Amino acid sequence: MTNTPLAFNGPLDCPYEGQEMLYIPRFNRGTGFTMAERQEFGIVGYLPAALQTLENQTERAYDQYCSLKRPLEQNTFLMSLKVQNEILYFRLLQDHLKEMFSVIYTPTESEAIEQYSRLFRRPEGCFLSINHPENIENSLRAWGTERDIDYIIVSDGEEILGIGDQGAGAIGISNAKAVLMTLCAGVNPERCIPVALDVGTNNEALLADELYLGNRFSRVRGERYDAFVAKFVNAVKKLFPRAVLHFEDFGLSNARRLLDIYRPKLACFNDDVQGTGAVTLGALLAAVKVLGTSMDKIRFIIFGAGTAGTGIADQIKAYLIAEGVPDQQIIDHIWLVDKPGLLMKSMSDSLTPAQRPYAATDAEWDGIDTTSLLAIVRKIKPNALIGCSTKPKAFTQDVLREMAKHVDRPIVFPLSNPTRLHEATPTEILEATDGRALVATGSPFEPVQGRVIAENNNCFVYPGIGLGSILCRADHVTDKMIAAVVNKLAALAPSARDPDAPLLPDVADIREISAQIATAVVLQALEDGTAQIEKLEKGVRVPRDFEGCLTWVKAQMWEPLYRPLRRVAQV
Structure with missing residues (x-):
């Protein structure tokens, strides 16, 4: 199978003319039409004289x-x-x-x-x-x-x-x-x-x-x-x-269920499950590198166990399994908290299939108020506190200070959107932890105390996953492809070069980031055998080295430019 590039550089076929053409956003360019185009398509009298x-x-x-x-x-x-x-x-x-x-x-x-x-x-x-x-x-x-x-x-x-x-x-x-x-x-x-x-x-x-x-x-x-x-x-x-x-x-009742049904049948993914999980895991890997430790040593509390929260838990689990960490050891390091409080095995009948694997053993929590986040933090002494609850101000100063007592550099990610639903602001987090916390947020915030705050936005991963899957004509989006995305994103984090820098790249660099993510997806899909394109037109192979493949990926990316118009008959 050959590949049709996404970015066409030749003329754009246009079957319209006159006033009709000006009402079609794909073809309309207002004062940007050349004089030749104005005459060819009969729109001279519809536009001011200036050519812009x-x-x-x-x-x-x-x-x-x-x-x-x-x-x-x-x-x-x-x-x-x-x-x-x-x-x-x-x-x-x-x-x-x-x-x-x-x-x-x-x-x-x-x-x-x-x-x-x-x-x-x-x-x-x-x-x-x-x-x-x-x-x-x-x-x-x-x-x-x-x-x-x-x-x-x-x-x-x-x-x-x-x-x-x-x-x-x-x-x-x-x-x-x-x-x-x-x-x-x-x-x-x-x-x-x-x-x-x-x-x-x-x-x-x-x-x-x-x-x-x-x-x-x-x-x-x-x-x-x-x-x-x-x-x-x-x-x-x-x-x-x-x-x-x-x-x-x-x-919540449909997101993961539908993904599980259709993922084996076609190239599909769920951004709230896999995208949120992947970008959060990328930021966590960057934070772990700053701490100089490994993911299997981190204790996670995920506050909000809906689609996003369980997706993050699953991405952490999948990554650690691939690293050879035993399944039970992983489960023992992840706790989910939702509206009823800490999710417990005794709640099994009311838990979703995605929540059930992470339910805590009741006997270990005798005498502790499992509806209190402060009490939960005091017992677990987590390294990482991740918010997906849409419960504003849930990460109180007491909770954050308690966390900071037990770990040198707390990892705190209030990810709920929009901004008014954040579990805590970066200012509140840094004040409570004496500036020691490693922070990423779900929405953009201004710098605090001279520190740029990482925005844990799915846009760092899903566009690259999509582009890479399109270009290689993947028949499935596999766990290995997502893992390749996570590793590439963590490697691109500014904190990989400066521990005081953000845990994720800047949105201003998103096209370069997406190109690199897409390249990692293409190469992993080719390695997995899920790519349906082996050769480009004229028999040229898709480059197998990263830089060569990156150059090819960038060449396919569409740019907002006025292409020459070529008049064709309406079908």
Whole structure:
């Protein structure tokens, strides 16, 4: 099988003309059309006389962006730009990525998704309703053939960015993740499909809102839900057999279960399980290197045992198993705390399959208040405290000080999103630990005491996993591929060179990071035999050395540039 590059450098075929052309964001370039293009496509009279470059347009768009003071207004402006001129939108973001990242993703995107039905202007993405499963295949087919699509992001909207059930607002997170696939990993936006599975919502505020755009009934569960998802996945396999399927923000009862069902059947992964686990493990490995110890010596408390928390536990376990650590020794070093407190074996009937392996033995906790995080920390004396609870201020000063009594450099990761749901702020953590803590957060924070705070963002891993899997046409996303990602991310941490530097790279370097992550994925997939591409066109082999493969990966990455337009007849 040959590989079709993601980044095309030749002319862009355009079957449209006149005013119609200006309403299609893929082809519209406003004042950026050359005079020859204006004449060829019959748009001379629709545009001002000035001929401007993409750089001119980006400067104007940035001035407009800066005139807006509220992040949600800036988010809305950017979404409006996206449906006008796709190239200009991505160029603006690429030029100002670090500044705009928190506006297009967490925490501002959470607010935009909460307001999805009220901010609605123009539909983007593929909407599939559980009331009409017969429409799934035709709805997906409208996006192109198997040679047109590389990546599909799907969400049912049950657990979005720490704000819970958002129903049809699921399309907002699918779109946001698709945008990051392009910005971070250079995946052509035309080759991605954002999908929302509308299976109802349990959000009473949405159901009571006359402007809500989704199905107005409680979430469907059980056999009907499973049949709907199965029909969707089977349609993806049939229509886009080479595409990677990305599950996003499914609820606790479905996220891991669906991953376990479909992972053996096609190239798919769940960002909340594997992505969160991988980026957190990468940061933990970087922290362990700073401590000068090894992962098998670390005692972990994971506060919040939902999809993300159990995903992190599983990534730690998988890594240590690969390192030859006995299974029981691993279990003995990981404790999960959730709404009932410390998860215990006596709770077995109420625990999820993902939680059950980590349940603590009841007899070891006699006489201790297992609903108190302080009491739990006092007994375990953890090296690492990881928050995935969406319970703000749960890491109190007493908890942090207790932790700092027993370990020289506590590892504290408050990862809940958005920012208002963080278990503690970096300032609070560093004050309680006399500046000794190693910190990573789920959302961006300003430097504290001159220290840059690592942002434990999934964007450091999932775009690279996706790009690498696309380029090698992986038929599965394996544990070894994820492990290769973790090791590469840890090696790229600034703290690997300076122990006082952040545990993760800077978002400003995300395209380089994603290229390196993708390269690690490609090489591991080739080694595993999961890659379906051995040779490129003209019989040239995919480079097997890292630098050679990295050069090849970067050459495939899409850039927001105006390509020459070539007029073709409409089909």
